Amino acid sequence: MDAAMEDAGAPPGSDWDRGSGGAEAVLGLTGAGASLSVCYHEAFGPHADLILLEAGDDLLPDLLQGRVTVRGRPEEEAVLCTPSATYAMKFVGTSNSMFLIPPGEAVAASLRPDHTNEDATVASDASASIIKVAPGSIELVRTAPRLDKLRSLLRERPYVLDEDLGDDSEDKKGLYTWEDLCVLVQSSDSELLEGLNSLSAVEIDGFWRTVDVNSVNTVLDMILHNSVLHDWLLNALPENGVLSVMESDGFTHKIVAHCLSRFGTKVEQEAGSCWRLDERLVCLQFARKALSAGKMKLNNFMDKWERSIPSGMRADLQMLEGEVLYERLGAETWVHAFSVADLPLTPAERFVALFRERPRWEWKDLQPFIRDLRVPGASSEGLLIKYARRTQPSADADPIFTAR
Amino acid sequence: MQIQVRCGCGEAACPEWAVVEVQGVLQPQPCFSGRIQGLHIGRLCSTSSPPSSKGGYTFTIGYHELAGSKVTLKKPLLVLRKKKNGKGGTGELGQGGPAEVELEVIGIIRHKILFKDRPKALISKPVPKEKKALPAAATPSTVPPAS
Numbered sequence: 001m002d003a004a005m006e007d008a009g010a011p012p013g014s015d016w017d018r019g020s021g022g023a024e025a026v027l028g029l030t031g032a033g034a035s036l037s038v039c040y041h042e043a044f045g046p047h048a049d050l051i052l053l054e055a056g057d058d059l060l061p062d063l064l065q066g067r068v069t070v071r072g073r074p075e076e077e078a079v080l081c082t083p084s085a086t087y088a089m090k091f092v093g094t095s096n097s098m099f100l101i102p103p104g105e106a107v108a109a110s111l112r113p114d115h116t117n118e119d120a121t122v123a124s125d126a127s128a129s130i131i132k133v134a135p136g137s138i139e140l141v142r143t144a145p146r147l148d149k150l151r152s153l154l155r156e157r158p159y160v161l162d163e164d165l166g167d168d169s170e171d172k173k174g175l176y177t178w179e180d181l182c183v184l185v186q187s188s189d190s191e192l193l194e195g196l197n198s199l200s201a202v203e204i205d206g207f208w209r210t211v212d213v214n215s216v217n218t219v220l221d222m223i224l225h226n227s228v229l230h231d232w233l234l235n236a237l238p239e240n241g242v243l244s245v246m247e248s249d250g251f252t253h254k255i256v257a258h259c260l261s262r263f264g265t266k267v268e269q270e271a272g273s274c275w276r277l278d279e280r281l282v283c284l285q286f287a288r289k290a291l292s293a294g295k296m297k298l299n300n301f302m303d304k305w306e307r308s309i310p311s312g313m314r315a316d317l318q319m320l321e322g323e324v325l326y327e328r329l330g331a332e333t334w335v336h337a338f339s340v341a342d343l344p345l346t347p348a349e350r351f352v353a354l355f356r357e358r359p360r361w362e363w364k365d366l367q368p369f370i371r372d373l374r375v376p377g378a379s380s381e382g383l384l385i386k387y388a389r390r391t392q393p394s395a396d397a398d399p400i401f402t403a404r
Numbered sequence: 405m406q407i408q409v410r411c412g413c414g415e416a417a418c419p420e421w422a423v424v425e426v427q428g429v430l431q432p433q434p435c436f437s438g439r440i441q442g443l444h445i446g447r448l449c450s451t452s453s454p455p456s457s458k459g460g461y462t463f464t465i466g467y468h469e470l471a472g473s474k475v476t477l478k479k480p481l482l483v484l485r486k487k488k489n490g491k492g493g494t495g496e497l498g499q500g501g502p503a504e505v506e507l508e509v510i511g512i513i514r515h516k517i518l519f520k521d522r523p524k525a526l527i528s529k530p531v532p533k534e535k536k537a538l539p540a541a542a543t544p545s546t547v548p549p550a551s
Contacts, residue, residue: 023422026448027474027515029461035449038424038463042442049486052513056479063409063482064418064509070407080409097426100483103419103511128422128448133430137481183406 022106022128036106038099041129050100052137059140071186080140081188088143093136100132142376145187147195148345153184154201159209161218161255175207202258211258217289219251219259220282224310234312237264239273280319283309287320288337295336298326322368325358340369347373351387355403361388362398409484411509418509421483423516424448424463426470448517461517467526472519483511 021041029036055063062068062082070089072078080087106126157174176184185192201208226245227234237260246256260266263282264275286308290301306315322340326333338357344350347370354361354369366388373383384390388401413419432440446465463470484507 021421023420026422026424026517027420029448029450030452031450032452033449035447037444038446038448039444040440040442044441051484051486051507053482053484054479055482060480060482060512064411064413066408066410068409070409070507071405073405095428097429098516099424099426100513101422101424103421127444128424130424130445134423 020104020107020129021102021131022126023101023103025106025126026101026128037125037127039127039129041102041131044129044131047132050132050134052098052100052134054137054139056140069182071182073184076146076186079143079146079186081186084188084190086143086145086186086188086191087140090139090141091136092139094134098134098136099130100134101128102131144346144375145191145195146185147187147191148349150181150185150187150192150195151199151345153181154196154199154208154210157209158212159202159204159215159255160212161215161251172207175209177206178203178208181208200258200262202254204254211255213288213292215255216259216262217285219246219255220263220285222246222249222251223256223259227310234310235276236267236269237275237277238271239266239275242275279313283313283315283319284323287315287323288339291324291335291337295327295334298333298335301335322371325365340372343369345373347375347378347383347387351383351403355388359402361401363401364398366401405505407505407507409507409509413509418512420515421511421513423481423513424519425516426463426472426519427522430465461519463517463519464526465523468523469526470519470523471521472517474515475518476515477513481513482509483513484508485510 022036025036026038053063059068059082067083069081070078071081078089080089106128153176181192181196182189185195187195196208199210201210203209223237223242223246224234226232226242226249227237230241230245232238232241239260242260243253243256247253260275263285264277267274267276283305287301287305290296290304290308296304302315309315323337324335325338326335328334343353350370350373354366358365370380370383373380375383378386384401387404389404390399390401392399411418430445432443436443446463449462449464451460451462451471461472461474463472487506487508489504489506
């Protein structure tokens with residue numbers, strides 16, 4: 001169904017909901033011989049504003065306690081979001097006639113002026129009244145949140161360090177608050193928050209932003225530089241010390257705290273909060289920086305990378321899984337940046353992008369680029385079968401994957 | 405845009421609606437076309453005694469009789485009502501502002517009385533002035549009954 005649902009066009013004077021449908025009488029009709037007349041309600045009509053939604057018992061509490069929203073732009077397929085999950089809404093039509101009988105006391109059918117209900121037994125006893133024939137119902141199917149859109153929105157205007165100075169314009173273009181994102185991105189709240197975390201987004205002055213890569217590098221360099229100056233251990237950076245020294249260097253509290261949490265984990269100690277920098281995350285950041293100019297011979301890259309990382313840390317090619325690709329050209333191995341974080345999040349588009357990069361993939365190369373794909377109801381193996389062709393030249397050879 | 409799904413009744417007190425489902429369509433005779441509101445359709449009759457409560461029913465429409473049973477839905481159906489709030493003059497493309505449209509849960513359907521078989525003719529009982537007919541042509545036999 002479309003996000004913009006058809007206009008209801010309720011008939012005038014639809015006061016049927018005051019209750020006279022007789023649902024209780026229908027459902028309570030038991031005992032041999034007990035019977036009830038069934039008629040069209042006085043307000044019978046198309047009632048396009050009435051929609052049936054199929055909801056499993058697990059979803060009922062959220063639906064009945066107002067914790068559910070329908071999200072999507074008019075041009076998008078609507079999704080239904082609970083606080084923690086996203087569901088596609090599929091209209092399923094039926095060729096049966098589903099007569100809807102609202103609640104309320106069954107009342108005697110009125111005598112129609114044209115005497116079409118002249119049968120005395122009909123007019124005198126209670127009737128259940130049909131308000132509408134439902135053409136079908138909406139089914140909910142768990143779906144992945146549409147986070148590609150979140151990523152492209154947040155990349156419109158990454159935060160850069162100097163924007164704290166000067167730039168006081170009221171221009172909010174490319175800036176999104178949490179409420180904006182809830183309206184624009186088809187995702188439940190908790191999936192949206194997870195998406196923001198995986199994009200390393202940070203809320204600055206009320207807007208959720210990604211941080212420009214050069215700015216991240218600058219802040220990280222300064223933190224490492226200060227750790228040397230002040231004899232801080234990289235696995236125990238004192239939080240207060242880092243924040244105050246960095247502040248005097250002109251870096252805002254918010255952005256320094258963001259970089260600490262991006263590259264480290266917080267450890268509470270007696271002397272106060274400390275941050276332990278993660279070797280892999282820090283080294284990875286330096287590898288990206290080394291490769292930012294384009295592809296390099298592996299040896300040259302290793303030299304450059306190892307020289308750039310902080311002393312005490314050790315570079316290891318395993319840290320670069322899902323971040324680079326190797327290529328043999330003649331006797332040389334070349335390496336270039338190819339990050340899973342830049343690839344589409346939907347499986348179909350992900351595989352298209354992968355096979356565009358490389359028509360043939362060995363499993364060990366491919367695996368880091370698809371292991372993050374999460375699709376409700378499908379395993380990674382299932383996705384692989386659906387989007388790739390597996391060939392194995394001989395029984396002991398590694399399987400090769402090509403496009404379907 | 406974002407449409408809030410609200411529920412005024414709360415979890416415990418959501419009023420239960422009933423559904424009577426038949427195969428095919430019910431066709432009013434042409435003379436009623438356009439104004440069938442209030443028109444009598446037929447008679448729903450319970451055929452089982454309370455202790456067994458197997459939920460057997462017949463539904464007699466004109467000279468047709470349907471036999472069916474009460475079915476508990478695997479997943480309940482919620483009855484939602486689409487409501488437009490306030491002015492709502494800006495159309496569906498209202499840019500992010502407060503949602504103009506709201507969905508309200510007004511009822512829940514947990515059971516239906518399903519008549520999944522084709523009707524049987526009641527030849528012994530001539531109906532002088534039958535109001536509705538369920539013509540065989542209107543019950544598509546290719547479509548399996550929902551159950």
